[in-house]
Amino acid sequence: MNMAERDQDKTRVPRQRRSVETKQKIVAAALKLFSEKGFHATNTKAIAKEAQVAVGSVYSYYTDKMEIFKDALALFHEHFSEILRSHGALRLNASQNKRELIRDVIETVIKAHEVDPGFHREMNIMALSYPEVKDMAEKELRFFFKMTARLLRSWQPEIRIRDPEAAATVIILAANSIVEAVAFGGTGIGRERLVEATVDMLHHYLWPQEASQAIDVSPETE
Template sequence: MEENDQDKTRIPRQQRSMETKRKIVAAAMKLFSEKGFHATNTKEIAKEAKVAVGSVYSYYTDKMEIFKDALALFHERFTTALRGHGALQLNTSQNKRELIRDVIEILIKVHEIDIGFHREMDIMKMSYPEIKNMGNKKLRFFYKITARLLRSWKQEIRIKDPDAAATVIILAVHRIVEAAAFGETDIPRERLIEEAVDMLHSYLWPKDIKHMSTDIS
């Protein structure tokens, strides 16, 4: 039976093979961050990983497959960092403004972990549907946990459609976080965060805002 190209690539089963593949992906991520996907070639990846070019091709059929694994690693690091900060174990009894601010600040810090690769990922998503699909899958994960949180607050918030609201919130926060992390605005970070907190808090708990205005007057 003839083997196709993918059959010829090895699935790492031993520790040494797994370590070699990890080095290739880490090297590729570094170069993609610094030079971009199109300006990086397989020979450079092998040199950065300190492996033979043949070793790279024994695990990957082309550079795009390496990028996909690098993107999967990036998403894994992103989620691990969020879990480490506790952002995925949200405390629903926490002061709501503090909760919103904590999540936004954590997301900004996580975005700053590897700005170069993050930007390259955004570029690649515009040109390659498979990369866009990988990113969308990760976003759907955040839509899901946000919708779950909104449902846990259903007795106290104005939201009627948690799934749609979760999508609106994530899309808004995503752009705010990127603008803050990547320096895309002249507004100081703290002012940007404060306005984002006000926006989301008033969207979810408009009665609290009215109550606050009455107290002040």
């Protein structure tokens, strides 16, 4: 394996079980601290301490503090995807009630965000400052774009979207920013109302006819 080759002499490639466990302890500790206090406010000593390991050990698994972050990010993405999968966000089909479908998706994404809102925030920070992190985060995000685009295309021609890729991107970005607003607050509007408005917006976007009727049927709610 050329991975092993490249890291040779610098970072340890876990061979023994103990070693594997130590590395896991370190990422776990780092994920926790980055999430709580952010990257810059977390020093290597603290990571080592949290992992109950000597500072030197940290550096035998990682060349760099940044390297630890990247591993933590990968771990975070795993957790995140796991949530999405387990909540069945992807076994959607157009047969169910459209509003419920949209709401389900949004709620699931909120759930996923709530697993570790702190780290999510830190990921955003880091992505803005470090291209490498940006790339990782974007790669993950594009995966969702792709998934969504495929979904939209599968729903054609029932929904009449002109540019499924762009639409998927816009939907994900919008949903994401609203989910973040829900997670971190600060809008002054409660969670329920924001979700409802978002559902409305997407409903109209994707199934205009049905959405328009829905308004006629139940006007003046709230």
